Amino acid sequence: xxxxxxxVAAVAAFSANAAETLTxxxxxxxxxxxxNFVKPQLAKEGVELKVKEFTDYIQPNVQVAEKRLDANFFQxxxxxxxxxxxxxxxxxxxxxxxxxxxxxxxxxxxKLDELxxxxxxxxxxxxxxxxxALLLLDKxxxxxxxxxxxxxxTVKDVAENPKxxxxxxxxxxxxxxxxxxVDIALINTNYALEAKLNPEKxxxxxxxxxxxxxxxxxxxxxxxxADAMKKLAAALHSPEVKQFINEKYKGAVVPAF
Numbered sequence: 001x002x003x004x005x006x007x008v009a010a011v012a013a014f015s016a017n018a019a020e021t022l023t024x025x026x027x028x029x030x031x032x033x034x035x036n037f038v039k040p041q042l043a044k045e046g047v048e049l050k051v052k053e054f055t056d057y058i059q060p061n062v063q064v065a066e067k068r069l070d071a072n073f074f075q076x077x078x079x080x081x082x083x084x085x086x087x088x089x090x091x092x093x094x095x096x097x098x099x100x101x102x103x104x105x106x107x108x109x110x111k112l113d114e115l116x117x118x119x120x121x122x123x124x125x126x127x128x129x130x131x132x133a134l135l136l137l138d139k140x141x142x143x144x145x146x147x148x149x150x151x152x153x154t155v156k157d158v159a160e161n162p163k164x165x166x167x168x169x170x171x172x173x174x175x176x177x178x179x180x181x182v183d184i185a186l187i188n189t190n191y192a193l194e195a196k197l198n199p200e201k202x203x204x205x206x207x208x209x210x211x212x213x214x215x216x217x218x219x220x221x222x223x224x225x226a227d228a229m230k231k232l233a234a235a236l237h238s239p240e241v242k243q244f245i246n247e248k249y250k251g252a253v254v255p256a257f
Contacts, residue, residue, distance in 0.1 A: 019048040022228045024217075025060035025072035028053050029193045030245070030253050031215070034097070035073060037244050038235040047228045055173050057126065061218070065089040070223060071232070073097070074190075076213040078128040078151055094224050095233040096214040098245055099254045100189035102132055103203030104140065107180045112140055112204050117163050119183035125169035127152055132213060133186035134158070140205040151212075189252055199252040214256040 022042075026032040032053050039049045052069065054060050060072035061083050075083075077093060084091060109115060121142075123133035131153045138145045144160035145153050155167045170178065172188050176195035179185050189199055199206060207213070217236060219229055235241065242255045 019043065019046050020228045021048045021050060022232060023050040023052060023070050024232070025052050025054050025063060025069050025074065027055065027057075027060075027074040027190050029190050030098070030100070030249060031073045031190065033248070034236070034241065034245065038232070038238070038241060041235050041238075041240075042231060045231050047231050049232065057172060061087070061089065061091060064218065064220060065091060067220070071217060071219040071229065073215070073217050075218065076128070076215050078132075078213060079126065080216065080218060082127045082152070090221060091218050092221055092224050094217040094219050094229060095236055096216050096256050097236050097241075098215050098256050099207075099209065099211050099213060100215060101199060101203075101207035101209075101211055101252075101254065102129070102136055102186060102188055102213070103192060103199050103206040104136065104184050105179060105187050105192065105197060105202055106184045106204055108183055109204070112142060112184070115142065115163055115165070115183060119163060119165045120168060121165045122168045122170055122175055122178060122182050122185040123155075124172040124175065124186065124188070126172065127154075129172055129188065130154065130169060132207075136186065136205060136207060193249075193252060200250065209254050 024035055026035055032051050035049060035051045042049045057075065060074050063069045064072050080091060080093065124130050128151065131151045134145060134153045135148060137143050138148045142165065143158050146157045146159045173191055175185050175187050176191050192199055217233060223229060237257045245253050245255050
């Protein structure tokens with residue numbers, strides 16, 4: 001009987017000390033890098049963080065909604081809002097972490113005023129990042145929108161196009177691959193970094209630190225308040241993460257806390 005009680009006690013102790021696993025989807029740069037940075041700290045707090053990398057903006061949300069993954073870290077709130085509306089999901093923000101300023105890049109010109117008439121401009125084809133790209137082009141003076149406060153503007157909302165630029169819309173992840181084939185391209189910072197572009201040096205125009213597009217940790221309503229999720233959110237808001245972001249990305253990624 002004593003042996004049985006000892007075994008039961010040992011199993012209970014093991015269960016109490018066993019790490020809780022949290023599997024999070026992320027795009028490689030900077031999201032997965034930031035998550036991997038906090039992994040050792042979470043391990044000390046009893047959370048085993050598993051990072052699953054994706055290079056698209058669809059599957060991370062789909063797999064969290066279908067409970068194949070616990071959370072994801074790759075998107076901003078306007079994109080999440082549009083995704084939930086379009087797909088009928090109800091994913092929620094857990095914590096805002098950083099801003100990745102969208103930039104205008106070119107392999108052909110050094111300044112936007114060198115843009116020729118009829119130039120080809122590539123923007124992301126998802127509603128929120130497409131609108132975001134158009135807002136940046138409006139601010140940079142390339143075009144004028146009917147309403148430069150509408151984050152869901154489309155090319156149909158361009159009121160003035162003095163250089164008659166031609167728009168192409170592509171999936172955000174693929175845009176760096178066509179940079180040499182077009183005149184200018186609007187590229188999200190995570191994909192710019194993956195393509196070895198330096199946003200501070202290479203961008204012809206870039207969003208400011210006042211950008212509303214804060215990248216967020218996303219989960220479901222049923223697990224957003226889980227203890228492990230709270231620990232991850234707290235780790236992502238730590239002074240150590242702020243220092244890591246500032247030192248590693250040198251302004252290409254900006255802490256939002």
